[in-house]
Amino acid sequence: MTILFDLTAVYDHLTGIERYAINTAKYIIAANPENSYILLFKNEIHPSLAKESALPNVRVQVIGGCNKLLFNQLVLPMKLRSCRADRYFFPCFQSPLLFRRKGIVNTIHDLAVWDCPETIKPIMVPYHRLSYLNAARVSRSIMTVSYFSKGRICKKLHVDERRVGVSFSGVSEQFLEPDVSAEKLAYVRKKYSLPKKYLLCLSTVEPRKNMSLLIKAVAELRKEGKLDAELVLAGRSGWKTKQALGSLSSCTHLTGFIDDCDLPAVYRGAEAFVFPSLYEGFGLPVVEAMACGTPVISSDAASLPEAAGDSGLLFESGSVSSLKCAILKLLAMPEDEREKLRSRAHRHAQKFAWETVAERVYHRICK
Numbered sequence: 001m002t003i004l005f006d007l008t009a010v011y012d013h014l015t016g017i018e019r020y021a022i023n024t025a026k027y028i029i030a031a032n033p034e035n036s037y038i039l040l041f042k043n044e045i046h047p048s049l050a051k052e053s054a055l056p057n058v059r060v061q062v063i064g065g066c067n068k069l070l071f072n073q074l075v076l077p078m079k080l081r082s083c084r085a086d087r088y089f090f091p092c093f094q095s096p097l098l099f100r101r102k103g104i105v106n107t108i109h110d111l112a113v114w115d116c117p118e119t120i121k122p123i124m125v126p127y128h129r130l131s132y133l134n135a136a137r138v139s140r141s142i143m144t145v146s147y148f149s150k151g152r153i154c155k156k157l158h159v160d161e162r163r164v165g166v167s168f169s170g171v172s173e174q175f176l177e178p179d180v181s182a183e184k185l186a187y188v189r190k191k192y193s194l195p196k197k198y199l200l201c202l203s204t205v206e207p208r209k210n211m212s213l214l215i216k217a218v219a220e221l222r223k224e225g226k227l228d229a230e231l232v233l234a235g236r237s238g239w240k241t242k243q244a245l246g247s248l249s250s251c252t253h254l255t256g257f258i259d260d261c262d263l264p265a266v267y268r269g270a271e272a273f274v275f276p277s278l279y280e281g282f283g284l285p286v287v288e289a290m291a292c293g294t295p296v297i298s299s300d301a302a303s304l305p306e307a308a309g310d311s312g313l314l315f316e317s318g319s320v321s322s323l324k325c326a327i328l329k330l331l332a333m334p335e336d337e338r339e340k341l342r343s344r345a346h347r348h349a350q351k352f353a354w355e356t357v358a359e360r361v362y363h364r365i366c367k
Contacts, residue, residue, distance in 0.1 A: 028362045105365050201214055219252075
């Protein structure tokens with residue numbers, strides 16, 4: 001079997017969606033060497049897949065391009081038509097509107113464009129809706145990352161549930177087996193100007209992540225004299241960053257993008273990881289924090305109860321009072337209870353190893 005992976009999106013950003021693409025390709029190729037593979041990249045081979053790109057059963061196509069919309073809808077389908085494969089897998093975004101072939105397997109990570117369109121650039125809402133509707137029509141199978149998203153896809157796009165597979169997203173080994181020394185912790189504290197005690201939130205800074213709720217909750221707790229930890233917000237700027245952050249207090253620290261090699265130490269150094277997002281297809285940072293042994297507080301929105309399992313504290317989405325109660329409850333836990341929570345969380349995170357995720361994806365591709 002020849003399987004084509006569209007990896008062109010990893011050139012533009014490196015968020016959870018792009019990591020999903022890189023790792024599913026990496027682990028599927030390693031576990032199934034009997035197949036042939038075609039890897040499509042934009043402008044350059046991504047360094048994370050340089051080793052796989054050099055394998056004898058792997059053929060690489062590098063496509064030049066700049067404008068994302070023109071590239072995805074005009075340049076990419078032209079290249080795809082020249083590639084002969086049994087399966088065409090699109091792990092980041094959906095297949096181009098002008099591309100038709102048997103064996104298309106699309107990934108739809110969430111339906112935010114219908115469920116919370118106000119958190120997305122207005123001009124992009126109809127474009128993504130059209131892409132999802134097209135994917136539902138042309139796909140042999142559809143992959144998604146949570147049962148919540150599967151339910152929404154089946155209902156909204158009128159897709160038979162037998163055509164939709166759930167893989168979840170994966171956690172890299174650097175999180176499952178973090179090597180975080182005292183020297184590394186000191187290094188990241190200095191590099192990112194981290195306070196001595198901090199609550200951490202890591203995500204793209206945009207309205208859907210609801211960071212303003214967390215900023216307000218921490219500011220109120222500190223004003224009430226109930227919290228001495230400060231707040232660290234990590235992640236690249238997204239859409240409407242200023243609106244997403246609201247009014248910043250002096251105890252809030254913005255780090256910007258965190259290098260991958262530093263992430264386990266930044267997670268581990270936190271008193272707790274707090275994820276107030278209003279909507280997620282999965283919620284990978286929740287599982288990454290758990291893998292690093294950091295207690296997690298998450299909103300109960302969308303797929304996040306699936307990501308947290310029984311190993312994190314959930315609060316009512318959008319409620320400042322509920323979030324404040326969760327923060328105080330966690331920080332007031334005796335150390336032996338927090339240690340039990342850490343152990344349970346680490347076991348939960350191991351369910352999302354990339355080998356397991358890639359196996360589920362490969363099964364759906366072959367189905």
